[in-house]
Amino acid sequence: MAPGGGTSAAPTAGPRPTYTPVLADHFPRTEYARLRFYAHPVASPSARVLWAARDASKAWARAVAAQCWDAMDELMVRLAVFDKAYELNQAQWGHRPCPTAAEWQRETDGYIAVAYLCAGRALHAVGQDKRMPSLGLVSPFCRAAMDLCAAPLVDAEPLVPAPMEEDSLGEVLGEYDPLLRHKAELDVSEAAYAETFTLDPATGYWVLDHDAAGHGRNSCPTPVTQVGHDHPETRDHIDDDPRVTTPASDTAPTVVELHTVTA
Numbered sequence: 001m002a003p004g005g006g007t008s009a010a011p012t013a014g015p016r017p018t019y020t021p022v023l024a025d026h027f028p029r030t031e032y033a034r035l036r037f038y039a040h041p042v043a044s045p046s047a048r049v050l051w052a053a054r055d056a057s058k059a060w061a062r063a064v065a066a067q068c069w070d071a072m073d074e075l076m077v078r079l080a081v082f083d084k085a086y087e088l089n090q091a092q093w094g095h096r097p098c099p100t101a102a103e104w105q106r107e108t109d110g111y112i113a114v115a116y117l118c119a120g121r122a123l124h125a126v127g128q129d130k131r132m133p134s135l136g137l138v139s140p141f142c143r144a145a146m147d148l149c150a151a152p153l154v155d156a157e158p159l160v161p162a163p164m165e166e167d168s169l170g171e172v173l174g175e176y177d178p179l180l181r182h183k184a185e186l187d188v189s190e191a192a193y194a195e196t197f198t199l200d201p202a203t204g205y206w207v208l209d210h211d212a213a214g215h216g217r218n219s220c221p222t223p224v225t226q227v228g229h230d231h232p233e234t235r236d237h238i239d240d241d242p243r244v245t246t247p248a249s250d251t252a253p254t255v256v257e258l259h260t261v262t263a
Contacts, residue, residue: 027118028057028080029087041178042186045166046149052176053083053145059176064126074133075174077119082142084115086149093154104156112142141172 032054041048056079063071088111099107116139120132144162170177179186 027084027115027122028060029054029083030057030061031087040186041182045164045169048169048178049082049145049149049164049173050086051178051182052173053079053086055176055178055181056080057083064122067126069128069131072128072131074137075176077131077133078138078141079173079176081112081115081119081138082145084118085111085142085146088114089146089155093151098153099156101156101159104150105158108146109143112139112146115142 041051056076059076060072060080063069063076085108089108092107096107113135116135120129123129123132140162144164147158147161148164150156150158164172170179175181
């Protein structure tokens with residue numbers, strides 16, 4: 001009861017935090033400071049798409065600089081527009097409240113539209129409007145790529161991901177597929193590719209070694225069973241896996257290296 005015999009109002013939840021998205025309108029994308037978060041394209045379908053998008057943006061810039069308009073086809077435009085849309089999405093990491101799946105889809109649909117408009121404006125500025133495919137030819141690809149490349153913790157898991165199957169990526173990415181475009185580089189790096197996971201004693205979580213310094217984005221949200229004599233069944237399983245090496249001494253820091261084994 002409120003003073004005077006009235007009824008007090010029920011407490012209400014405070015409003016959700018708001019923020020203003022950062023929208024850099026240059027085109028094509030030129031900034032890749034977060035490239036360290038792109039995994040190896042052989043091991044990750046999303047990294048494969050992101051590598052292809054980066055190469056398409058660079059090809060766009062070269063075509064404009066050389067005024068080689070015939071090199072600017074629909075595939076290049078689709079990938080470069082997605083690259084820009086993904087940059088706009090990345091710019092929000094660490095600034096926006098954790099979005100719901102519906103909020104993230106609406107927001108990233110907006111980034112795709114903004115990126116498409118930026119591309120059209122860039123082509124209009126050089127008198128090449130006719131090189132711009134319709135939004136209907138570009139947007140579905142960008143939506144599927146955005147859903148595939150959604151990052152844990154900073155993006156939202158799509159409710160119904162747009163289809164982009166790993167088996168069809170070679171056809172979808174065409175000449176920009178890094179498995180073709182960077183084949184020599186990847187053949188060398190794949191042989192020695194490894195990621196190191198370290199157990200953080202403060203949290204009991206496994207984290208990528210380079211995240212242990214404070215990045216933290218790839219930390220595992222669910223504690224993983226610690227390898228040791230208390231869990232012999234886990235130790236036996238790891239000992240049988242040729243990809244995994246563990247410290248020789250039980251007193252050493254708990255580190256597991258996962259190596260990619262090539263034929």
